[in-house]
Amino acid sequence: MMHRTFPAALALAALSSAAQAQTNMPFALDWRFEGPSAPYFVAIDQGYFAEAGLSVEISAGQGSLDAIPKVATGAYPMGFADMNSLIKFLDQNPDAPVIGVMMVYDRPPFAIVGRRSLGVESPSDLEGKILGAPPPDGAFAQWPIFVAETGIDASTITIEPVGFPTREPSLAEGTVDAITGFSFTSFLNTARLGVPEEDISVILMADHGVDLYGNVIIANTDFAEANPDAVAAFLEAVAKGWVDTIDDPAAAIEALASRNPAMDSDLELRRLELALEDSVLTDWVREHGMGRIDDDRFANSIEQIRLTYEYQTDPDASLYFTDAFLPEGGFALD
Numbered sequence: 001m002m003h004r005t006f007p008a009a010l011a012l013a014a015l016s017s018a019a020q021a022q023t024n025m026p027f028a029l030d031w032r033f034e035g036p037s038a039p040y041f042v043a044i045d046q047g048y049f050a051e052a053g054l055s056v057e058i059s060a061g062q063g064s065l066d067a068i069p070k071v072a073t074g075a076y077p078m079g080f081a082d083m084n085s086l087i088k089f090l091d092q093n094p095d096a097p098v099i100g101v102m103m104v105y106d107r108p109p110f111a112i113v114g115r116r117s118l119g120v121e122s123p124s125d126l127e128g129k130i131l132g133a134p135p136p137d138g139a140f141a142q143w144p145i146f147v148a149e150t151g152i153d154a155s156t157i158t159i160e161p162v163g164f165p166t167r168e169p170s171l172a173e174g175t176v177d178a179i180t181g182f183s184f185t186s187f188l189n190t191a192r193l194g195v196p197e198e199d200i201s202v203i204l205m206a207d208h209g210v211d212l213y214g215n216v217i218i219a220n221t222d223f224a225e226a227n228p229d230a231v232a233a234f235l236e237a238v239a240k241g242w243v244d245t246i247d248d249p250a251a252a253i254e255a256l257a258s259r260n261p262a263m264d265s266d267l268e269l270r271r272l273e274l275a276l277e278d279s280v281l282t283d284w285v286r287e288h289g290m291g292r293i294d295d296d297r298f299a300n301s302i303e304q305i306r307l308t309y310e311y312q313t314d315p316d317a318s319l320y321f322t323d324a325f326l327p328e329g330g331f332a333l334d
Helices: 008-016 035-045 067-072 083-092 140-150 164-173 183-192 221-226 228-247 249-257 265-280 283-288 295-307
Strands: 078-082 098-103 110-115 130-133 158-161 178-182 200-204 215-220
Touching (some): 035 228, 035 249, 035 265, 067 078, 067 083, 067 098, 067 215, 083 098, 110 164, 110 183, 140 295, 164 178, 183 200, 215 221, 215 228, 228 265, 249 265
Parallel strands (some): 130 158
Antiparallel strands (some): 078 215, 098 215, 110 178
């Protein structure tokens, strides 16, 4: 597994011992306190962080790259962010002390969400149709890769710029035939607008040749080198939170509800279950454990990014992810 080199003795300490003294480790999320963030609160409530000598406070974020500068500046030692955004950030800021340390979304939720009644079930069905896409949308950013991998004729597809608030309403009203978005978010938002679930099609880009990874736990490398045992213990506690969440998603949502009392628990449970199905519990993760990456796939994903982004420097996978703080076989989820 390729990774940035950390001192061997420290890496061994990271894998063999929990933090002895209480260590403050605030954690910056990518988004609001919604279903997929429940495992981190489970880890708090079950005492997994405390048992490891860690004091963890979780902060909400404002987008998939929001946590990256927070961690790079040292404001937070740990965060949760989109791997592809991290790669671009480090290309532009090669000396920034931030790196991915545990993959969570083995498959990103980037998707095309359509309606069967409008003739959209597969990539080729998009030809001749209208695709609603917010210009800053993370899924729409991968459109050139999706087009290249599927071989669809993009010249026949009308891209209709829509705002985030009007994206799913446009699909529900039928003014567009499909939209770009995160699978679990756009599916649920469309269903809440009255579109029957059986009419909603979800085309995951990861199922059609897009090798990109999704969200990853990131660490400040200065902090990690000084506190390798704390980072390893943090990741182990997070993994325990995910195991509990997989075993009992409804109980995990209860942990989340205490932090977000106004939320719709049924909706967030569904969002969590879809995130588990689409992004976390993949066949690869079941076989190889949670947290790790596949080197060949990662190398290909870095090349695919060239279709949407011009690298300023020659990309170096070892700057983007390290497995130094993970157990050798990843975290078992059963």
